[in-house]
């Protein structure tokens with residue numbers, strides 16, 4: 001058991017041990033949230049917690065594998081025992097499999113695993129945390145998707161992603177966009193806003209060293225959606241410039 005700082009709004013970020021998730025966790029903490037730094041390896045989140053605390057923020061580590069129903073249930077149970085509400089959920093954890101595969105060459109195992117982590121993970125976690133999110137009375141859910149999951153881009157012969165394959169990944173993000181729309185619909189009456197975001201091509205282990213965007217830039221998009229006002233959008237898809245086509 002630990003003492004939850006109940007005076008602070010609480011945010012949970014998945015895959016927060018590195019990359020964009022780490023930057024989002026740090027940004028939310030800097031903004032005054034108590035941040036649950038969720039990662040498969042709790043040791044790795046402990047290091048992020050230390051950096052947040054060293055900067056004067058409030059955070060704690062949470063062990064969470066979004067591909068495992070048991071892990072999701074365990075985390076939800078632990079959180080329900082200690083918290084009365086969850087104000088923000090950022091579904092950031094993701095994997096990129098089948099980098100060079102088109103939809104014709106993609107391996108079924110890569111498709112299955114990508115969908116499990118990138119789409120069902122956010123769905124199952126949001127379902128499991130629903131009582132806490134509802135209790136916040138105005139919670140925000142942010143799904144870290146990608147513009148490469150946009151069907152508009154897939155069917156556009158002039159798309160800037162024309163040379164991008166990665167079919168298992170792209171398909172999983174399309175499904176995550178669908179999950180976002182349906183969650184927004186289902187949770188609207190509970191005052192919970194659910195939006196998807198594209199961080200842009202970002203310098204992380206996934207994005208590589210040549211990517212133009214920093215994780216901190218991506219974190220600002222997440223922050224905007226995590227702190228939307230009551231009249232803000234739900235069921236939308238955004239990047240740092242505005243609306244992304246589905």
Ligand SMILES: NC(=O)c1ccc[n+]([C@@H]2O[C@H](COP(=O)([O-])OP(=O)(O)OC[C@H]3O[C@@H](n4cnc5c(N)ncnc54)[C@H](OP(=O)(O)O)[C@@H]3O)[C@@H](O)[C@H]2O)c1
Pocket residue numbers: 014015016017018019020021039040041064065066067068092093094095117144145146147198199200201202203204205206207208211
């Ligand atoms: N970087 C880009 O250019 C870019 C562009 C568009 C969208 N995105 C999206 O942004 C998000 C973050 O990407 P990133 O660039 O920061 O990638 P990254 O550096 O590869 O980090 C991925 C994170 O997800 C975690 N993760 C993977 N599988 C998990 C699981 N089953 N349960 C819990 N955590 C898991 C990883 O944890 P471990 O350390 O345990 O592996 C890691 O913390 C992803 O959803 C990605 O699709 C990234």
